[in-house]
Amino acid sequence: MSSLVKEDLEKKLFKPLSQNLYEFIQIELSVQDRYYLCVSVTKNEEVKIIMVKHYRIGLDEKYEVTKKWSLNDLQMIDGKEADTDNPFFDLHFKKVYSLEAYSCASKYAFARTVNKLNHAYLKKDLQIVNFDSTYINDDSIWSSNNKDCLVLMRICFYAFNLLCLSLCPLPL
Secondary structure: OHHHHHHHHHHHHHOOOOEEEEEEEEEOOOOOOEEEEEEEEEOOOOEEEEEEEEEEEOOEEEEEEEEEEEHHHOOEEEOOOOOOOOOEEEEEOOOEEEEEEOOHHHHHHHHHHHHHHHHHHHOOOOEEEOOOHHHOOOOOOOOOOOOHHHHHHHHHHHHHHHHHHHHOOOOO
8 A cells, every 4th residue: 555655646746846766654643634655865965854744635536735844953853762662753853843753753754754863964963862772773773675574573583582481491
């Protein structure tokens, strides 16, 4: 489903704006409407963060840009609580925008993409706080293009270790 939405977003919104869509996540803003937070790169290699409203008119899917920021203006991404599985995060521009991602995994996917594009295009000191850095940074052994599959693999690895430890007899 998400690949179809990405194709539709690219075709109807980002290609006409001469931008390449790198990542999008669904965010929770209202009950009736669907919103996406998108990260794109322009032909001039400027990274944009764009909030898009998705709605239907009859059978036609429509997208409307509601907010647009430059990555250069982003000061910090605050994941709220690194130790809990929550979808809430803040984007700090001149104003702080509190958002709720569809899932914790999509929040991390967004932060990974912003971090990767920051290193590729801006190389500025972007603060990403209250996230588990293992899942954000590309220099960790768990990072790759597989994204959340590796997160799941690491969770399975920890679960297997816990199972093995629980089956070991304790010396009396």
